Amino acid sequence: MRTHTSLHALSGIVYTHFDAKVTGGNMGDDGTARMDFELDHISTDFGQEVEGLLNDALAAGHDVHVLFLPRDEALADPDLIRTKANLIPAEVDPIRVIDIEGVDKQADGGTHVRTTLEVGTVHVIKTESKGRANKRMRIQLD
Numbered sequence: 001m002r003t004h005t006s007l008h009a010l011s012g013i014v015y016t017h018f019d020a021k022v023t024g025g026n027m028g029d030d031g032t033a034r035m036d037f038e039l040d041h042i043s044t045d046f047g048q049e050v051e052g053l054l055n056d057a058l059a060a061g062h063d064v065h066v067l068f069l070p071r072d073e074a075l076a077d078p079d080l081i082r083t084k085a086n087l088i089p090a091e092v093d094p095i096r097v098i099d100i101e102g103v104d105k106q107a108d109g110g111t112h113v114r115t116t117l118e119v120g121t122v123h124v125i126k127t128e129s130k131g132r133a134n135k136r137m138r139i140q141l142d
């Protein structure tokens with residue numbers, strides 16, 4: 001749940017600060033996780049920069065809310081458009097949304113911690129290019 005919640009925060013941070021959407025991601029069974037971003041270029045200190053921004057946001061103690069939004073309302077929300085809520089099957093209404101206050105908001109059915117304080121510290125252990133407009137980041141929680 002901590003790792004999963006950290007991925008939500010990571011996607012919000014990279015979108016807010018680097019204007020990049022998530023193209024994929026998953027969690028390993030070794031306590032690491034990866035996330036891919038639609039980015040053409042990253043600087044050598046991209047990983048460090050994201051790590052700093054992410055840990056600052058987590059340490060600020062944002063509440064994690066579970067919302068159930070009417071489908072029409074959800075699909076009109078810019079954050080939920082960004083995270084492709086429109087791909088959720090048409091019969092799903094209301095749509096379950098995870099809102100990390102001020103950090104990230106996306107449709108999701110998973111379980112999460114209640115505040116970003118519970119996530120602890122995240123380390124960016126690797127960044128790599130997986131081609132044009134696709135950069136991969138691997139993280140590990142303390």
Ligand SMILES: [Zn+2]
Binds near residue numbers: 004
């Ligand atoms: Zn989630």
